[in-house]
Amino acid sequence: MSIHLSRRGFLGAGAAASALLAAPMLRAQGKPRVVVIGGGAGGATAARYIAKDSKGEIEVTLVEPSKTYHTCFFSNLYIGGFRTWESLEHSYAGLEAGGVTVVHDMASGVDRAAKTVALAGGGSLPYDRLILSPGIEFVEGSVPGWSEADAGVMPHGYKSGTQAALKAQIDAMPAGGTFVMIAPPNPYRCPPGPYERISMVAHALKAKNPTAKILVADPKEKFSKQALFEEGWGKHYPGMIERIGPDFGGGNVEVRPGSMEVVIDGEVVKADAVNVIPAQKAGMIAAAAGLTADSGWAPVNAADMSSKMDENVHVLGDAAAQGDMPKSGFAANSQAKVCAMAVRGALTGSKVFPAKFSNTCWSLIDAEDGVKVGANYEATPEKIASTESFISQTGEDAALRKQTYEESLGWYAGITADMFG
Amino acid sequence: MTRLALALLLALAAPASADRAQVAAGEAAFRKCASCHKIGPGAKHATGPHLNGVFGRKAGALEDFRYSPDIVRMGNDGLVWDYEKLHLYLENPKTLVSGTRMNFRGVRDEAERAAIIAFLRAYSDKPSDIPESAPTNPGGDPQVAAAILAIQGDPDYGEYLSGECVTCHQVDGADEGIPSITGWNEDDFVTALHAYRAKHRANPAMQLVAARLSDEEIAGLAAFFAKID
Numbered sequence: 008m009s010i011h012l013s014r015r016g017f018l019g020a021g022a023a024a025s026a027l028l029a030a031p032m033l034r035a036q037g038k039p040r041v042v043v044i045g046g047g048a049g050g051a052t053a054a055r056y057i058a059k060d061s062k063g064e065i066e067v068t069l070v071e072p073s074k075t076y077h078t079c080f081f082s083n084l085y086i087g088g089f090r091t092w093e094s095l096e097h098s099y100a101g102l103e104a105g106g107v108t109v110v111h112d113m114a115s116g117v118d119r120a121a122k123t124v125a126l127a128g129g130g131s132l133p134y135d136r137l138i139l140s141p142g143i144e145f146v147e148g149s150v151p152g153w154s155e156a157d158a159g160v161m162p163h164g165y166k167s168g169t170q171a172a173l174k175a176q177i178d179a180m181p182a183g184g185t186f187v188m189i190a191p192p193n194p195y196r197c198p199p200g201p202y203e204r205i206s207m208v209a210h211a212l213k214a215k216n217p218t219a220k221i222l223v224a225d226p227k228e229k230f231s232k233q234a235l236f237e238e239g240w241g242k243h244y245p246g247m248i249e250r251i252g253p254d255f256g257g258g259n260v261e262v263r264p265g266s267m268e269v270v271i272d273g274e275v276v277k278a279d280a281v282n283v284i285p286a287q288k289a290g291m292i293a294a295a296a297g298l299t300a301d302s303g304w305a306p307v308n309a310a311d312m313s314s315k316m317d318e319n320v321h322v323l324g325d326a327a328a329q330g331d332m333p334k335s336g337f338a339a340n341s342q343a344k345v346c347a348m349a350v351r352g353a354l355t356g357s358k359v360f361p362a363k364f365s366n367t368c369w370s371l372i373d374a375e376d377g378v379k380v381g382a383n384y385e386a387t388p389e390k391i392a393s394t395e396s397f398i399s400q401t402g403e404d405a406a407l408r409k410q411t412y413e414e415s416l417g418w419y420a421g422i423t424a425d426m427f428g
Numbered sequence: 429m430t431r432l433a434l435a436l437l438l439a440l441a442a443p444a445s446a447d448r449a450q451v452a453a454g455e456a457a458f459r460k461c462a463s464c465h466k467i468g469p470g471a472k473h474a475t476g477p478h479l480n481g482v483f484g485r486k487a488g489a490l491e492d493f494r495y496s497p498d499i500v501r502m503g504n505d506g507l508v509w510d511y512e513k514l515h516l517y518l519e520n521p522k523t524l525v526s527g528t529r530m531n532f533r534g535v536r537d538e539a540e541r542a543a544i545i546a547f548l549r550a551y552s553d554k555p556s557d558i559p560e561s562a563p564t565n566p567g568g569d570p571q572v573a574a575a576i577l578a579i580q581g582d583p584d585y586g587e588y589l590s591g592e593c594v595t596c597h598q599v600d601g602a603d604e605g606i607p608s609i610t611g612w613n614e615d616d617f618v619t620a621l622h623a624y625r626a627k628h629r630a631n632p633a634m635q636l637v638a639a640r641l642s643d644e645e646i647a648g649l650a651a652f653f654a655k656i657d
């Protein structure tokens with residue numbers, strides 16, 4: 008009798024175990040569900056590719072508070088007068104047409120045990136796999152005297168949709184006025200971004216306010232594409248830009264939004280426009296979900312962008328601590344495709360190919376003076392590792408620089424179509 | 429240029445008689461080219477640009493000739509007409525410039541190409557500054573082998589791989605700053621990617637992309653993009 012029971016018990020357990028294994032592919036209650044938090048470069052791409060490639064086999068829901076997305080990429084060109092604000096705006100209609108359910112709300116929390124995402128507007132979304140691509144948050148107190156509440160007076164222009172305030176300030180500068188940028192410490196989104204911005208501010212001022220001055224307080228010894236930017240600044244904007252590196256106190260700053268003053272290494276500078284780009288960390292929801300390390304970023308496995316804290320959660324783009332890739336829109340888009348393939352494979356059994364990542368970042372120094380940097384990456388057990396790279400050279404002829412700029416226009420059209428359909 | 433002037437020029441530039449024989453053979457072979465290209469003092473553009481001083485010049489760089497956008501792009505990327513590149517271009521123009529307007533099947537015979545190049549070299553600005561042949565063999569057989577062109581690409585695999593391409597190249601075929609890659613002839617597509625992989629083509633971003641693609645993957649991409657109009 009007891010033998011009989013235990014054998015029944017054994018058989019039962021076996022059946023339950025095999026049912027568990029098969030569960031992802033044969034869900035009794037319907038299709039597998041993917042929830043994506045954040046409809047930017049990483050999240051929009053991941054949602055679109057999973058919906059497109061699973062051909063309806065997976066239910067994809069994208070959570071994004073904003074009805075439209077303004078790319079940060081090319082927002083410097085907007086400041087320089089090369090793009091309109093409207094040309095940076097993208098809607099989610101293409102994603103919806105492609106089978107993604109878009110919920111315009113803020114994700115306020117993640118219950119990883121219950122596998123649900125809580126929405127700020129109430130209710131929750133269950134998931135089988137969760138993908139986070141929430142972008143960045145600023146590290147509070149990293150620029151003494153500044154908090155996000157001061158962004159109206161001293162804008163950062165470093166999150167989606169926030170660059171118009173900065174442009175307005177630059178346009179309103181008095182003749183011969185001073186523009187100050189507080190540059191961020193590593194790591195931060197878009198390594199050449201602050202320096203492309205300096206170039207574009209200089210371009211705008213050169214036309215309208217040629218005696219204006221630009222001051223950059225920078226905590227970093229070196230920065231991305233430095234030789235190229237410095238060559239370009241000397242050529243196009245001689246005498247206009249001064250960068251104070253850490254050796255001269257560029258990392259020792261305080262700002263006074265009330266009086267529009269910046270204190271650099273004890274010296275008070277009266278400014279007409281101040282662009283504060285603080286230190287950065289993963290978007291808030293990553294920490295709320297318990298996915299971040301002490302660094303403030305979310306560690307991931309390179310092969311599939313899954314969180315090191317939870318195999319059912321993936322983190323993409325700027326928020327991820329992945330290794331060698333820069334925090335760029337191109338990188339987020341590249342990671343999203345690797346992640347989409349892995350998630351689809353896990354939920355539907357579709358074929359998973361080895362991960363491959365790439366990145367190219369173009370920057371504009373002046374009209375038709377474009378430069379680029381790029382690299383290939385592969386997944387290693389430790390991180391996303393760079394394998395090969397290139398960078399534009401100083402002294403390149405004008406025709407090549409113009410062509411490089413034109414390439415960036417093609418890239419912008421390509422990546423935004425790839426993100427939003 | 430008169431024969432005498434050419435003889436003088438050659439006497440200065442290329443003393444060895446073997447070279448003279450090669451240049452003479454090249455002059456004869458150049459008849460294939462002469463319906464479109466003029467060369468010699470006072471040579472003007474015709475269907476193709478004149479070829480005086482072509483050796484060592486950036487591709488697509490003569491201001492008063494209307495080139496294909498593609499050859500200008502390649503020139504800006506770094507295509508310079510040296511010994512190796514002339515060999516590649518003469519063998520199959522599409523190796524280096526997919527959208528070239530030079531409607532020419534190419535010269536398969538290596539000795540004949542070398543002769544034409546020796547002839548072009550004689551009309552360069554300073555022939556004596558140009559090595560008579562590339563110091564090393566220019567990359568073995570540059571031509572994409574027939575066996576590689578014959579690989580049947582899997583368009584489904586190509587579609588998966590295309591994720592890497594469409595971050596920059598638009599699937600709707602728009603050609604804005606970055607060339608369109610949809611609706612191509614598959615052989616041209618394969619030839620172009622192999623040329624990037626072999627670093628015969630200079631665009632660094634494309635070299636990186638191609639470096640990681642196998643022959644089968646290139647065939648798959650060619651098959652996939654060929655289907656898109």
Ligand SMILES: Cc1cc2nc3c(=O)[nH]c(=O)nc-3n(C[C@H](O)[C@H](O)[C@H](O)COP(=O)(O)OP(=O)(O)OC[C@H]3O[C@@H](n4cnc5c(N)ncnc54)[C@H](O)[C@@H]3O)c2cc1C
Nearest residue numbers: 045047048049079080114141142197324325334335336337
């Ligand atoms: C000035 C500037 C210039 C740049 N130039 C380039 C460039 O030339 N090339 C390039 O490749 N990259 C560039 N970048 C970088 C690029 O913008 C970012 O790397 C990219 O946007 C990162 O994508 P992401 O998906 O991680 O974040 P984002 O694109 O920022 O998307 C995050 C989204 O998540 C949403 N979100 C956040 N929290 C929540 C939540 N709790 N619930 C729901 N939704 C949430 C946000 O609303 C946002 O839409 C630039 C950046 C800046 C600032």
